Amino acid sequence: MASLHVALSSFPGPSFRPTGKLVIRCSADRQALFNRIAPVYDNLNDLLSLGQHRIWKRMAVSWSGAKEGDDALDICCGSGDLTFLLSEKVGPHGKAVGLDFSNEQLLIASTRQRLRSKTCYKNIKWMEGNALDLPFPDSSFDAVTIGYGLRNVVDRQRAMAEICRVLKPGSMLSVLDFNKSINPLSTTVQELMIDNIVVPVASGYGLENEYKYLKSSIRDFLTGNELEKLALEVGFSTAKHFEIGFGFMGNLVAIR
Ligand SMILES: C/C(=C\Cc1cc(O)c2ccccc2c1O)CCC[C@H](C)CCC[C@H](C)CCCC(C)C
Ligand SMILES: C[S@@+](CC[C@H](N)C(=O)[O-])C[C@H]1O[C@@H](n2cnc3c(N)ncnc32)[C@H](O)[C@@H]1O
Numbered sequence: 001m002a003s004l005h006v007a008l009s010s011f012p013g014p015s016f017r018p019t020g021k022l023v024i025r026c027s028a029d030r031q032a033l034f035n036r037i038a039p040v041y042d043n044l045n046d047l048l049s050l051g052q053h054r055i056w057k058r059m060a061v062s063w064s065g066a067k068e069g070d071d072a073l074d075i076c077c078g079s080g081d082l083t084f085l086l087s088e089k090v091g092p093h094g095k096a097v098g099l100d101f102s103n104e105q106l107l108i109a110s111t112r113q114r115l116r117s118k119t120c121y122k123n124i125k126w127m128e129g130n131a132l133d134l135p136f137p138d139s140s141f142d143a144v145t146i147g148y149g150l151r152n153v154v155d156r157q158r159a160m161a162e163i164c165r166v167l168k169p170g171s172m173l174s175v176l177d178f179n180k181s182i183n184p185l186s187t188t189v190q191e192l193m194i195d196n197i198v199v200p201v202a203s204g205y206g207l208e209n210e211y212k213y214l215k216s217s218i219r220d221f222l223t224g225n226e227l228e229k230l231a232l233e234v235g236f237s238t239a240k241h242f243e244i245g246f247g248f249m250g251n252l253v254a255i256r
Contacts, residue, residue: 024213024216024217026154027101027130027132027153027154030152030153030154031101031102033210033213034078034100034102034104034105034152035102035103035104035105036104036207036210037207037210038079038102038104038105038107038108039104039108040205040207041078041079041105041108042079042081042108044201044202044205044207044211047201048197048198048201049245052245053081054081056176056244056245056249056251057081057082057085057147057176058085059176059244059251060082060145060147060174060175060176060251061082061085061086061089061145061174063172063174063251063253064086064089064143064144064145064172064173064174064253065142065143065171065172066086066089066090066094066142066143066145067089067090067142067143068089068090068091068093068094069090069091069093069094070089070090070094070095070141070142070143071090071094071095071097071140071141071142072086072089072090072094072095072096072097072141072142072143072144072145073096073097073099073136073140073141073143073144073145073166074086074096074097074098074099074144074145074146074147075099075100075131075134075144075145075146075149075159075163076099076100076131076146076147076148076149076150076152076153077098077099077100077105077106077109077126077147078100078102078105078108078109078147078148078149079105079108079109079112080098080108080109080112080113080124080126081147082098082145082147082176083096083097083098083109083124083126084096084112084113084116084121084124086143086145087118087120087121087123087124088118088120089143090120090123091120091123092119092120092122092123093123094123095123095125096123096124096125097124097125097126097127097141098124098125098126098127099126099127099128099129099131099134100126100127100128100129101128101129101130101131103128106126106128109126110126113126131146131149131153131159131162132153132154132155132158132159132162133162134162134163134165134166136166137166138165138166139165139166139167139168139169140166140167140168141166141167141168141171142168142171143171143172143173143174144163144166144167144171144172144173144174145173145174145175145176146159146163146173146174146175146176147176147177148176148177148178149177150175150177150227151177151178151217151218151220151221152217156222156230157230157233157234160230160231160234160236161234161235164231164234164235164236164256167256168256169256170255170256171255171256172253172254172255172256173231173236173252173253173254173255173256174251174252174253175227175251175252175253175254176249176250176251177221177249177250177251178190178214178217178218178221178248178249178250179224179243179244179245179247179248179249179250180218180219180221180222180223180224180250181223181243181247182223182225183247186247186248189248190218190247190248191215193248194211194214194215194218195215198211198214199211199212199214224241224242224243224250224252225241227239227241227250227252228240228241228252228254231252231254235256236254236255236256237255237256238254238255239252239253239254239255240252240253240254241253
């Protein structure tokens, strides 16, 4: 069985343990996961959060401090929810860049842009790239957002250091993600909802394993205090984590 496992893991696409459990070990696995869920990602987010994720994303963009005429960056942009919100904030004289390494997610984002009529969306540029090696000079942006991305990169310290590098001094980063709570009750309820609602619904789309990854990724994530500490370690001057969404979500705001 071990040789089969090795054989499986040497092929592209998802690797599975002999038990059939999906193994998400590296960037390529995560890239493949988000390519696979791209077609249903937005609809499942709306359904499973009862549309609340749109409120949390508006909060995250507001906390980035992005304003008219700014150059703003949305890292791990996926289908572009936060990029579109940044675009509206910076307006026609600003720029909004959405960066992601999933071509399928970026295809959805660019399609949504074409289907929307707002003129400000002409200020959006979609880029296929890696959050761990941002293709921008130092001090390029007035605001940066990363929504449900930091938990998914394979090297969070490097990602945060890259973000600090490309932000202008005094500018803000807003990190929206699931909250790894220190409250056992909150953690229990969050995991019960994932196990008993999120995963069963996702399994109806053949994505049981992909959404099972949510729970383990949250368990492996950083608490609010740890996120604040990480931000200060890589060079941000201040950092503050807020719990939102009934404590299921969290948003870190850091000033470069
Ligand atoms: C927008 C949201 C999640 C995005 C997201 C992030 C990931 O890292 C994933 C990894 C693998 C598969 C999918 C995703 C993914 O969609 C948050 C809302 C959508 C969530 C899927 C639903 C989470 C439910 C909460 C635990 C409880 C929500 C309570 C609410 C008040 C109804
Ligand atoms: C859960 S989605 C979040 C999408 C969007 N920000 C939102 O809030 O809906 C996470 C995204 O991060 C991207 N991602 C993960 N690791 C990445 C990396 N190292 N570089 C670029 N994108 C990455 C995935 O391709 C995926 O589109």
